Amino acid sequence: MDKLLITGGCALQGCVRASGAKNAALPILAATLLADGPVTLTNVPRLRDISTTMALLGRMGASLTQEAADRIRVEPRALTSFIAPYELVKTMRASILVLGPLVARYGEADVSLPGGCAIGARPVNLHIEGLRALGAEVSVDSGYIRARAKRLRGARLFMELVSVTGTENLMMAAALADGETLIENAAREPEVVDLAQLLIAMGARIEGAGTDQIHIQGVERLGGAEYRVMPDRIETGTFLVGAAMTGGKVRVEETRPDCLDAVLQKLREAGAEITTGPDWIELDMRGRRPKAVDIHTAPHPAFPTDMQAQFCALNAVAEGVGVVAETIFENRFMHVPELQRMGADIRVEGNLAVCHGVSGLTAAPVMATDLRASAGLVLAGLVASGETLIDRIYHLDRGYETMEAKLLTLGAHIERISGGNGTLTP
Ligand code: UD1
Numbered sequence: 001m002d003k004l005l006i007t008g009g010c011a012l013q014g015c016v017r018a019s020g021a022k023n024a025a026l027p028i029l030a031a032t033l034l035a036d037g038p039v040t041l042t043n044v045p046r047l048r049d050i051s052t053t054m055a056l057l058g059r060m061g062a063s064l065t066q067e068a069a070d071r072i073r074v075e076p077r078a079l080t081s082f083i084a085p086y087e088l089v090k091t092m093r094a095s096i097l098v099l100g101p102l103v104a105r106y107g108e109a110d111v112s113l114p115g116g117c118a119i120g121a122r123p124v125n126l127h128i129e130g131l132r133a134l135g136a137e138v139s140v141d142s143g144y145i146r147a148r149a150k151r152l153r154g155a156r157l158f159m160e161l162v163s164v165t166g167t168e169n170l171m172m173a174a175a176l177a178d179g180e181t182l183i184e185n186a187a188r189e190p191e192v193v194d195l196a197q198l199l200i201a202m203g204a205r206i207e208g209a210g211t212d213q214i215h216i217q218g219v220e221r222l223g224g225a226e227y228r229v230m231p232d233r234i235e236t237g238t239f240l241v242g243a244a245m246t247g248g249k250v251r252v253e254e255t256r257p258d259c260l261d262a263v264l265q266k267l268r269e270a271g272a273e274i275t276t277g278p279d280w281i282e283l284d285m286r287g288r289r290p291k292a293v294d295i296h297t298a299p300h301p302a303f304p305t306d307m308q309a310q311f312c313a314l315n316a317v318a319e320g321v322g323v324v325a326e327t328i329f330e331n332r333f334m335h336v337p338e339l340q341r342m343g344a345d346i347r348v349e350g351n352l353a354v355c356h357g358v359s360g361l362t363a364a365p366v367m368a369t370d371l372r373a374s375a376g377l378v379l380a381g382l383v384a385s386g387e388t389l390i391d392r393i394y395h396l397d398r399g400y401e402t403m404e405a406k407l408l409t410l411g412a413h414i415e416r417i418s419g420g421n422g423t424l425t426p
Contacts, residue, residue, distance in 0.1 A: 001419035002397075004390040004404060006381030008363060011248035011287070012410040018236045018255035019045040019401040020070065020229035023094075023306075024191040027168040028198050028229060029053045030097035032074040033062070034105050034176060035202055037224025040073045044229055045401040048394070052092045056084055060098075079106060086112040086143060092398070096124055097165055100173035103136050103147040111145045122329070126166040130157050134170070134177055154179030154218050162187050162299040167214070168195050175204040177218035186214045189300040190259040194230040201225040231279075233259040234306045235400060238375050239410070240264075240283045241310040244272045244290050245317060245383050250410060251282040262303040269293045270314065290314055292322030292357050299328070309335045309376030315355035316344035317383050324353040335373035338366040342384050363388040371399045378403065382412055389417075 020043035030053070032039040044050060046069065054064050054072070061080035065073045082102045089095040089112040102109035114124065128138050128145060134157075136149040154177045157170055167187040172195070174181035186192070188210055196209030202225045205217035236255040243250035244267055257264070257276035264274055267283060270290040275282045292315045297305040305328040315322035316339050326332050333348050340346060341364045345356040363386030368374035374396040381388030390396075393416075396403060404414045 001391070002393050003417045003419065004378065004381070004393050004396075005415050005417055006378065006388045006390070007413035008361070008382055008384040008386065008388065010382070010411050010413055011246040012239070012243045012250050012382070012407070012412060013248050014410045015251045015253060016239055016406045016410060017253050018231040021045070021191060021194070021232040022047055022049055022399045023164070023189075023234070024194040025050055025229045026053055026094040027097050027165070027172070027191065027195045028227065029057065029074070030101055031172050031195060031198055031202070033057070033060075033076050033079070033098060033101040034172060034199075034222045035076055035224050036221055038073055038075045039202070039224050040067070040071065040226040042071045042226075042228045043231070044070050044072050045232065046070070047401055048398045049092050049094065052088060053095070056088050056095055056098065082106055082108045082110060084111040089114050093122065094165060096127060097169055099127060099145060099147060100131065100169035103131060103149050104152050104173040104176040107149055109145070109147045113140065113143050113145060124166075126159055126161065126163045127169045130159070130166065130170040131173060133157050134173055134181070152177035152218075154181040154216070156182045157184065159183065159185040164189050164192065167192055171196065171206065171209070171214060171216060172199065174216040174218060175199050175206065175222060177216075179218055181216040181218065183214040183216070184212065186212050187299060188212060190230060190233065190256070198225065198227045201227055231255045234304065234372070236260060236281065237263045237307045238310050238379070238400070239406070240267055240281065241307070241314050242379050242382055242407070242410070243283045244270055244285050245314050245379055247285045247287040247289065248410070249282070249284040251280055253280045255279060255281060257281050261301060263307055266293045266295065266303065266311065270318065290318040292318035292320040292355060294322055295324040297326050297328050305329060305332060306372050308332060309372045310379055312336065312346065312353055312355060313339060313376040313379040315357060316346060316380060317361060318357040320357055322355045322357070324355065326351045326353070334369035335376040338369075338373070338377055339380055341366060342380055342388070344380070360385060362386055365389045365391065368392045368395045371395050375400065378407075382407075
């Protein structure tokens with residue numbers, strides 16, 4: 001199992017390019033199942049979750065060609081199986097995203113229930129109820145969601161909770177349904193908009209993506225398309241927090257400042273000077289220590305839960321006290337005990353983490369528990385004195401493309417220790 005070894009103490013300086021967004025590429029790959037022609041995607045990040053999705057589509061009979069490092073062509077026509085098996089779904093919950101497209105296009109889908117995960121119970125009841133409202137017969141047995149339908153019928157869907165993949169699954173299903181669908185209380189995340197734009201390029205009739213009411217007029221068929229995946233706002237935010245914590249200056253290019261309002265506001269509150277252009281963000285901390293900030297996670301456009309761990313790391317070394325409220329996932333403070341092992345003064349009370357900033361962290365061996373928690377630990381390692389060894393970084397590889405290579409270009413002292421034989425690889 002690979003580990004990361006980080007020697008803290010360097011201010012991040014320089015320029016880095018944002019990769020394509022994992023959380024946009026995953027639903028977009030699932031959406032290719034709806035097409036009756038080839039779909040070519042560019043700016044697809046090279047991540048473990050992407051290879052898992054490609055393996056899943058391949059197993060169903062889709063033909064996938066990696067035309068260049070970030071370019072994939074999917075030809076979904078010859079599908080022979082409509083099953084997402086447990087052994088793939090358990091490694092990546094987002095596999096649930098094939099449910100809507102399969103039942104809409106092929107009339108059947110058997111998708112393993114994802115089960116719980118490190119950050120919370122994460123049920124999928126909204127996906128199931130939505131599909132039933134669209135006319136699918138859905139049963140749950142032997143750990144599988146089994147959905148069948150001749151043709152889905154448009155309906156008015158009210159989402160009891162704002163769910164990102166729930167909204168995406170139902171929007172994809174409704175795109176091929178008979179008649180009009182209205183999704184109320186829809187997720188407004190930029191990745192939902194990116195998916196809608198791909199669907200529109202394939203011939204779907206969708207209005208209102210990016211608001212909490214999405215109108216979909218079902219069409220008979222969807223065709224092929226070529227589409228560029230949006231940049232990753234969470235990866236962008238993670239590098240910016242790294243610059244803020246280390247007192248550095250970093251410019252992230254090929255990104256979308258308009259998707260990061262809540263995060264940039266908090267970084268400014270922490271004392272960062274931020275300038276933006278149409279596709280870049282520059283953060284200059286001028287060697288200063290950040291000020292602690294209060295965070296309240298909530299659905300977009302509020303502060304994203306996927307940036308919470310990184311801001312816990314920032315608060316850990318900031319001046320003052322920051323209170324972090326996690327309102328989306330019930331168990332998303334797994335990084336806190338690890339940060340405490342590095343000397344952080346953070347107290348968790350229910351869904352609050354009260355962070356008293358300390359003047360410095362000390363390196364320790366720590367364990368990554370989930371994707372964004374790992375990012376928080378990497379950032380903590382960048383400021384800790386000594387060598388921090390982070391175990392179980394396969395979590396990080398699920399969602400950050402070549403993170404250590406990018407941090408190296410920003411001046412960090414970081415190396416991957418390959419799990420195979422314990423040798424160091426740059
Ligand atoms: C997506 C993101 C993930 C992010 C999360 C919240 C992807 C691939 N993943 O996950 O990175 O952290 O949004 O921004 O895009 N819920 C239910 N029933 C459901 C569905 C959700 O109760 O059927 C609850 C969840 O347990 C959670 C909340 O709703 O408490 C929001 O979850 P949701 O938006 O669905 O998260 P994901 O789409 O799984």
